[in-house]
Amino acid sequence: MNYDYDLIIVGGGPAGSTMALSAAKQGLKVLLVDQAKFPRDKICGDALTVMCLKILQEFNLIDKLLQEPHACANNMIFYSESERLIPPSMSKTKDISTSKRWIFDNVLFQAAKACTETKEGFKVENLLMKEDYVFGIQGTSEDGRKQEYTAKVVAGADGCSSVVARKLGLHQSLRQDGAVATRAYYRHLDVSGNELELYYLPECRPGYFWIFPVDQETVNVGVILFEQDFKNTGVFPSEIHRHLIQSPLLKARFLAAEPVGNIQCWYLPLAKTTRTIHGNGFILAGDAAGLIDPLIGHGIDRAMMSGKIAGELLGSICRGQDYSATALQPYADAVWKYFGFISQFAVNFRPRLQHEPLQPINSLLYKGMGKLISLDC
Structure with missing residues (x-):
């Protein structure tokens, strides 16, 4: 042919x-x-x-x-509702x-x-x-x-x-193993610019909420939810996104933030x-x-x-x-x-991230050499 x-x-x-x-x-x-x-x-x-x-x-x-x-x-910084995980060495190379x-x-x-x-x-x-x-x-x-x-x-x-x-x-x-995620862009969100932030909070884990700077003025914010977890809640991912930016840990950060467009959702085949x-x-x-x-x-x-x-x-x-x-x-x-x-x-x-997630993340990524800091400090 x-x-x-x-x-x-x-x-x-x-x-x-x-x-x-x-x-x-x-x-x-x-x-x-x-x-x-x-x-x-x-x-x-x-x-x-x-x-x-x-x-x-x-x-x-x-x-x-x-x-x-x-x-x-x-750098990547990990958070739970009570702790922050700092990598063992802060790279000077961006x-x-x-x-x-x-x-x-x-x-x-x-x-x-x-x-x-x-x-x-x-x-x-x-x-x-x-x-x-x-x-x-x-x-x-x-x-x-x-x-x-x-x-x-x-x-x-x-x-x-x-x-x-x-x-x-x-x-x-999705039934074969998938996840859903949200994405929204914000301006005027207080970020360091040198860090990617991942929040393993009870509302979304073993998924997480993220804050990623994408240019000098814009930040990508979203949440990933694994299918068995968000299906059990009966809550739309966009509602979980809105709830998380109003949570005690994040609310102050978003007070002056200006949304750029709407919260959008998409499916991830895992x-x-x-x-x-x-x-x-x-x-x-x-x-x-x-x-x-x-x-x-x-x-x-x-x-x-x-x-x-x-x-x-x-x-x-x-x-x-x-x-x-x-x-x-x-x-x-x-x-x-x-x-x-x-x-x-x-x-x-993944199930190890359901409760006390930062210890297993530290063990997996940093061989236990990262520093866990209480957010009360």
Whole structure:
């Protein structure tokens, strides 16, 4: 069969754009499509991990991100209702810690656009199938035209509501282990600018409430709630968000804070155990593969890493003649080798945060060397 492309990637977020960059380095002919036009927003906590920065550095994108509004931090501070946990050593080095997703994703997407073919405003509506093989996509372009494109491999990197995963019966629902989170931006909130703050409070744990500076004047505030916990309360996540900013520990901080827009909610498909993320002619990556960390809830780094793994492995696979599930198995093996054990450990560790959370966090992250300080002091 003559294919239009070696690889079609559905979704131009961190997973899809990183995959496109990685696949282009391997010499593949790539089509990257997204329903939106960039820049576009994505509800998120906006925090970047060391893994994100390493991958950005690999593609020479650190300087581009530094040219955009961002925040740098050298520390994470954890709170409960009665204690504060200070890391054992305060780093003097500030690294990029946060970037609004409309900025961060656009930096990645524009880099991918420079080396691959892209189609923005393209809504994927169906997959092209022959017998049990995926060999392309079908959808509607921005001007309303119905179009089809074929490829040796189709990658679903289109987020938690992935049309690729849904069409293949692989969509991960909240019942399979998920979380919900809120996000709101505030100005005039008193923060140090050097710290990311995480509050493990009774209303949300083993989830947490966060305060993350994202630029010189704006702070990202939100809460993550694991599904079994918020379902039992019967309270909407946005109401828990409002309640927490009025709690005794935080109320004074928010008296002069000015909301920028509304509180928004979104769903997070968490990694728990290995699940099907590939098959004949297709793979899933990032949130579409359900890779979000089940302890802290970060997903940008895991999306980027799964995209990087995919691009590197597809370089050789797409130069061959076999695009079956067996041929694509190395991708799934590599992803679960990287994230499987640590995700299962996180799921098992999470209940320890239900009561007295800072001691286990100190033990896990700092080998007990952090300093716990009573908030009464």
